[in-house]
Amino acid sequence: MKKIAVLGANGHTAQFVIDELISRGLEILPATRDGRLRRRDGSQTDCAAVDLTDASSIEGVLRNADAVINCAGPFLDTALQTARAAILSGIPYLDVTAEQAAAASLFTELDEQARKSGTTVVPAMGFFGGLADMLAAYAARGAGPVRSTDVAVALDSWHPTDGTRLTGKRNTHTRAVVKDGVLMPVEDTANRRWDFGPGFGDQEVALVPLSEIVLINRHISAHNVRSWMNLKPLSDLADTSTSPPVPTDSSGRSSQRFCVEIALEEAEGDYRRIRATGQDIYAVTAPLVVSACAMILEGRTTGLTGVRAPGEVFDPAAFFETVGPRLQIHTDA
Structure with missing residues (x-):
């Protein structure tokens, strides 16, 4: 039985990740800052204690693991040292960051080390980042030169977790898009x-580039890559009185609905489109990152090592099959 270390195991998203790992017959090695694992049902058990500022502490947690999923944000503070420890331990590293700077730092700081060690590092393998990247990879199959890639996200609401709010305060980096083939700070x-089609319809959207920009730019050459989001969730996020997510079923999912659409332009006005819909952006992150982890451990990858975007590592059709019914995929690509 493969053993998966889960860092930040008391977090909201991590609870879904733990449930997903268990459901797939994988053994969990949870780690929290105080050495206590607190589950959604109120139960508590001892677990590994980890100091995410101490490399030796992280390495100790990873010593008996076959892979690590980092759910401990803000990832600007945890991704580099945790991924570096995973590389030294010779095990795959995955995280679920939405932060562009955190994902980019892994590519710039650790890619050469990871390639030399034969280790696979996949940042941003969650709802923000990895999902859009895999959809873009699906749309790009067999495509000619790409003029532009647009990512559009619609949420019917956004009840942010404490971790989301903490990350928002911590992440003061200027966001970037791809313009004229170059990753550069947002200007317009x-x-x-x-x-968005059925369910969400026609809406006003704002430019909100997150980690998917960094990922898509690694393997799809496009003149322009941008990401958009409808205004309702942005209003919810800006309102400090908006409550955290409220569970509405036995799995802990909220009632939130989402749609993520990719519009990949080959020739002027000639688009390939693919859309994913589902429920609860935090909950759906679990099958995304756990599927990726399992496929790496099973050798179901392109064979590339180093720091890689999901679309470089996984066949998109095979990947979405492993995610299962938590995502509904609609495509004309």
């Missing part, structure tokens, strides 16, 4: 309209 922030 003008809103536009986006038709």
